[in-house]
Amino acid sequence: MAKLTTRAEDYSKWYNELVVKANLAENSGVRGCMVIKPYGYAIWEKLQAELDKRFKETGHQNAYFPLFVPKSLFEAEEKNAEGFAKECAVVTHYRLKNDPNNPGKLMVDPEAKLEEELIVRPTSEAIIWSTYKNWIQSYRDLPILINQWANVVRWEMRTRLFLRTAEFLWQEGHTAHATRIEAEEEAVKMQEVYRDVVENFMAIPVVKGYKTPSERFAGADETYTIEALMQDGKALQAGTSHFLGQNFAKAFDVKFTTNEGKQEYVWATSWGVSTRLMGALIMTHSDDLGLVLPPKLAPIQVAIVPIYKTAEQLEEIRSVVDKIQDGLKAKGISVKFDDDDKSKPGWKFAEYELKGVPVRMAIGPKDLEKGHVEVARRDTLEKQFIVLDEVVDKTEALLEDIQNNLYQKAFDYRTEHTTEVKTFEEFKEVLENKGGFISALWDGTEETEEAVKDATKATIRCIPQAFEIPTEGIDMFSGKPAKFRVLYAKAY
Amino acid sequence: MAKLTTRAEDYSKWYNELVVKANLAENSGVRGCMVIKPYGYAIWEKLQAELDKRFKETGHQNAYFPLFVPKSLFEAEEKNAEGFAKECAVVTHYRLKNDPNNPGKLMVDPEAKLEEELIVRPTSEAIIWSTYKNWIQSYRDLPILINQWANVVRWEMRTRLFLRTAEFLWQEGHTAHATRIEAEEEAVKMQEVYRDVVENFMAIPVVKGYKTPSERFAGADETYTIEALMQDGKALQAGTSHFLGQNFAKAFDVKFTTNEGKQEYVWATSWGVSTRLMGALIMTHSDDLGLVLPPKLAPIQVAIVPIYKTAEQLEEIRSVVDKIQDGLKAKGISVKFDDDDKSKPGWKFAEYELKGVPVRMAIGPKDLEKGHVEVARRDTLEKQFIVLDEVVDKTEALLEDIQNNLYQKAFDYRTEHTTEVKTFEEFKEVLENKGGFISALWDGTEETEEAVKDATKATIRCIPQAFEIPTEGIDMFSGKPAKFRVLYAKAY
Structure with missing residues (x-):
């Protein structure tokens, strides 16, 4: 691929x-x-x-x-x-x-x-x-x-x-x-x-x-x-x-x-x-390996890939996986056991990464011996071994953690990429080098809005409901008295 | 109305x-x-x-x-x-x-x-x-x-x-x-x-x-x-x-x-x-009073109409109805308590009949005294009183009965209106006076199919999979050897 x-x-x-x-x-x-x-x-x-x-x-x-x-x-x-x-x-x-x-x-x-x-x-x-x-x-x-x-x-x-x-x-x-x-x-x-x-x-x-x-x-x-x-x-x-x-x-x-x-x-x-x-x-x-899906939206939340050479090994794996699948399904978690023998495990791993499946498990004869499963999370790409008895409960917790982590990561990114500026020079500099939301004061006129847009392609995305109307300050572009604090950005 | x-x-x-x-x-x-x-x-x-x-x-x-x-x-x-x-x-x-x-x-x-x-x-x-x-x-x-x-x-x-x-x-x-x-x-x-x-x-x-x-x-x-x-x-x-x-x-x-x-x-x-x-x-x-819906398809399966004069009466009724509602909802039955005071009970009854709600309950002070509810089924329009303790279970059974009854009634209608004919004279007579499906032998030619359609507006609806291909017989219209037994009807 x-x-x-x-x-x-x-x-x-x-x-x-x-x-x-x-x-x-x-x-x-x-x-x-x-x-x-x-x-x-x-x-x-x-x-x-x-x-x-x-x-x-x-x-x-x-x-x-x-x-x-x-x-x-x-x-x-x-x-x-x-x-x-x-x-x-x-x-x-x-x-x-x-x-x-x-x-x-x-x-x-x-x-x-x-x-x-x-x-x-x-x-x-x-x-x-x-x-x-x-x-x-x-x-x-x-x-x-x-x-x-x-x-x-x-x-x-x-x-x-x-x-x-x-x-x-x-x-x-x-x-x-x-x-x-x-x-x-x-x-x-x-x-x-x-x-x-x-x-x-x-x-x-x-x-x-x-x-x-x-x-x-x-x-x-x-x-x-x-x-x-x-x-x-x-x-x-x-x-x-x-x-x-x-x-x-x-x-x-x-x-x-x-x-x-x-x-x-x-x-x-x-x-x-x-x-x-x-x-x-x-x-x-998403990242450079492919899609990353929040568990709540993922059509497949858990993919299980068997690692085997013989039909006997596959059957042993299947009997263990059946229990895991039953446990996950009972919790309303959608799971796919991928026993398709036309593709190799490595290809499957890459495929589930590309498709953003939140949790991928791998299980082979050695894992069976040790009584555990390899569990990889898509968001951080971290892997861990989880003992069979705990795999259902821990997977449920893991999905919740991934959901929260994705939100937090995006929230942190936004926090880092929301910059308050006072001057139009600063504005252009931030827009050019960092992007993101730029918080600035606006005089409330369409003229200023248009002029900033023409000069920078950034538009006023919104007047945030959370912002108080400031009692003082001046528009970063026109220098006139400001009416609102707004968020500018380039936009899709 | x-x-x-x-x-x-x-x-x-x-x-x-x-x-x-x-x-x-x-x-x-x-x-x-x-x-x-x-x-x-x-x-x-x-x-x-x-x-x-x-x-x-x-x-x-x-x-x-x-x-x-x-x-x-x-x-x-x-x-x-x-x-x-x-x-x-x-x-x-x-x-x-x-x-x-x-x-x-x-x-x-x-x-x-x-x-x-x-x-x-x-x-x-x-x-x-x-x-x-x-x-x-x-x-x-x-x-x-x-x-x-x-x-x-x-x-x-x-x-x-x-x-x-x-x-x-x-x-x-x-x-x-x-x-x-x-x-x-x-x-x-x-x-x-x-x-x-x-x-x-x-x-x-x-x-x-x-x-x-x-x-x-x-x-x-x-x-x-x-x-x-x-x-x-x-x-x-x-x-x-x-x-x-x-x-x-x-x-x-x-x-x-x-x-x-x-x-x-x-x-x-x-x-x-x-x-x-x-x-x-x-x-x-459906019938002359309005829609009749099979319970499995009805958006509202049970409508409950309170009959009262005073606010106190309504509150007494409500406390009883709350329990009925909870019981029905726990069984996955959709129920509407219609306490809208802008319309009279009689108007509501007619409205739920028109809308095909499978079961309608009425409950007033006298019913409370007697510890029962009046329950009317939409399909047969029959009414009965059911004691409060039994109303949830009996309603569940009633909905199932209505579902089955509607199917059986339609099935019986179809059975009565499926007529086997041997001659085109019979065919025309049945089509004219009775309608429904007409089972007849067909020679398998488009000419015959077209001629029957032109003469009667009836078309071959299908060659039923359940019918055996007859070993002998003649087409009711052309008199040629028959190939299939088919169902004719006028159709929407």
Whole structure:
């Protein structure tokens, strides 16, 4: 197996190679669209299941809305969702026919032109709010707390597996409320659900914050975000939750009768995370040998490799491994005994390293004699021998330790790569030589934000909710009085 | 709440009303596309989970392939998949722009025309087989056992909620094998998985059979089907599993090196069920009061309605109900205590009947005095009083009984509506007056099949696997020697 490009050599190339070699995903024959391979999809499914559980625990239900958005609905929404909404896949016809001039070829049937073009959804606010209009008459119909798991399409010119693809998978929550405060609380609640899952399940530390007006979703009054930091010092927006005010209710004329009999516009939120999180997962934990997976997300948590020469040896090993497997499975740990005789143990070790399996065991005749198993952890690559009686309990503890260690390591990296600066000179120096989050004071103007971005490519990732608004200080760039402490970074 | 049209009045209207009133789905503003509402989606999710479990138990993994199929891939496949493939949504452009002549309006940007049109997948054989080509070199790469959960689009002119929609949700399995026999076994295995889930989970009896050549999927050498019978005497194809031979491997040039070093085309299957099953579910069990759900699929299995006048009474009831709820939940039974004070008990009863909740309990002060609960089953509408100590265990047994009863009732209906005929006169008479499956001898020719269809609209649903090939007899229509005993029916 050819080795991966190292991160130090070329981080971007390392990422691309890793995604393909670890069998997570690959580019398809369709421009900008990826194939998510079984191993990658298995990780996505575990993440989906965890998110879905939390959505349901917080009172949400799943539903499904159409893939297509008629152009006229887009026009109604356009004020809210300029920008990305225009780069999209447009369905104009509904039939192919045999090409009379090219036998064996197909052509679009010009007689099957749609009266109104259909857009493949880039997001579903338009189609969902035009539906909610019929569902909402009175305050009794509120709140509506719905989530959808779906594919969406945005016509991206430069794509990268998981991080930016024309088609991607995501969930989008769309809620409707009777009061402003309830909608605001919902938006913040879902940001917290995202933080919880990304930190405690994916082992990725994030900063909770809100976006500056220029970085907000176009139809939002406030965009809450969780921002992660990758190993190359670039930030990645891991999830957003939007307080939409009454913008969509006004665009689609969705009013309700209040308890007091008045007519009011409905308040709204939307929130989403996507297969982009797979990119964050890979870039946060993995190393030059391959993927490193937090145990809670790993499709295979423990791989057991037998080392043998004869069929008798294999059978002896198997009888011991059977007990270990039973013990692990009883604890809900997923385990694979790899007795495939087409590959050698060394090849298997490398394969499980590449695939990020958290714990790998090896067991041969000598181990049986000594009554122990060799246990290797993927995160630190440390090995130890564990006596057979203790292997199940210690493996359970080890998986927990790996989960915590991965989080702590990423947390420490972020701490080391979060730098407070006072001047723009310092800012540039840190950005150039160290990367990471840069904490600085901002005067609150779009002019400054734009100027810093133009000069350095760094953007304001968020105004962290944890930061107090400072009572004094000046913007590092403009020198004007500061309004907020913000985190800048270059970002994916 | 306005009553439903009855089945006897207008079966089709009853169905349409029921789907909407029970909050399962509704038509959207997008032609032919439906909105699957939370209650309908919750049922679909339970069905999905059950199918997914069985797919994994039989060795399959999930993956995800692109939504779009380039036109040229369609051309390669066209021999295999004529027919439906041409009525499809065609993406021709990738951008909208502001219409200079109509302020506030959008138009397709003529400069953003795709070089090659993209088809929204009507099914994924083409995109998947063009991918498998890169995955398969040697017999070691086989078998590939993949399933995909996805949305697909077929441009249907006449649509009906769940039964026939332009966009629908489904799963599609696509497997690749080294040998013909392995692929054939796979196709038959998945037909059995479908039968198992549809009969034992959805409580819908089905006939296993295979399709006549004219009713096969265009790219298949054999199409295995499960056929259900609806309450109006029409059949519904509930799932199909195709043995594709080497047709797709040849269309996409997918060869592998055998163990002996020879180059051979790969053998294939595909198999799918869709949201159409929701239509089968509704039409098999429901009645004039609304939906009837088999307990295994019901999102709410037990609804408990308190009957009270004072807050004290409600609290007394609640303390008793808490224990019942705990007991039911401990058994994995989903239960809803409906203490919403905005609606009256009578309204709630009707609502739970409409929604098909299998068991409804009512409990008031008099019941507390007597130490019992009123328990009503949805399928037979029978009521009984159960003493509090026994209510948990008896409810569990009752749910099982309802599940079995629904299956048995549908099975009995089907038995009564399966008629063996010898002559075409009999055939027409049964079709006209009784409907259902009609068992008859067939000479095996497409001419006869077509002639019967043209004369009566009945089609050969399948050649049941359970029927022996008769050694003698004549075709009921042509009078020629018969080859098969088949089941005819009018069908959805």
